[in-house]
Amino acid sequence: MFTLSCASAWVPGTSCEKIKAAGKLGFKAIEILKPFDTSPAEIAETIQSTGVAISAINVDSADEKTREMLAWTHGLVWSDTVDYYKRAVEETLENARKIGTKIVVTTAGNERFDVPRQVQHDNTVKALQAVAGMFESAGVTLVLEPLNVIVNHKGHYLVLSKEGFEMVNEVGSKSVKLLYDVYHQQISEGNLIDTITANIGPIGHIHLGDVPGRAEPGTGEINYPNVFKAIDKTGYSGYAALECKRTVDAEIATKRVFEMLP
Secondary structure, X not given: OOEEEEEHHHOOOOHHHHHXXXXXXXXXXXXXXXXXXXXXXXXXXXXXXXXXXXXXXXXXXXXXXXXXXXXXXXXXXXXXXXXXXXXXXXXXXXXXHHHOOOEEEEOOOEOOOOOOHHHHHHHHHHHXXXXXXXXXXXXXXXXXXXXXXXXXXXXEOOOOHHHHHHHHHHHOOOOEEEEEEHHHHHHHOOOHHHHHHHOOOOEEEEEEOOOOOOOOOOOOOOOHHHHHHHHHHHOOOOEEEEOOOOOOOHHHHHHHHHHHOX
């Protein structure tokens, strides 16, 4: 059975306060993609005392130039990003080690119009290959996230899961997988259950949100009880993280989502 992870936006406060609040709601994990408002040591202490893990963090860096190179306005679709990417991964893996997080999220960047899409595809694969060994050594999984461009992320390069799976397969590392975001893929391509079922091997992390509105499961058109049942049937035992807003009190939203689980 997969582990449901609380959305960071569902609870207030610092990273440590969010972790404690998620535990009180009954979650075993919370998605805080950038837990840098508190020292890793303090976060680790809170994780230890509550038993609530941070399910994933983003590739990030404290260096301004490195962050600029990894921003969506540049990103992995550019070949000159690789060295900066390696440095950011080193920092990120050190933070992941300190707080015990085993999933790190990455994106490709915005689409370019000065070179063909195949060049951008290849640049992204090469960047992932350049850091794959670092993740293998650390025992951490890097997950590449496709994003929708219809509602939220106009101009982003990687949109469809099919190309994402192709990239992951080309990288050829057990430590580089896809982040399948149910919200984004419902908007971009639909066919959620068949896609998840057929590709569960290279899926390393799952994000949840309903369509339209990107609120909690049960507020839109996605049949989440069936989606959850299909995910569970595959044997997936990783995190399914709520990456969405809520429309009601956290306690009520949490209860409703947990009631949908198989």
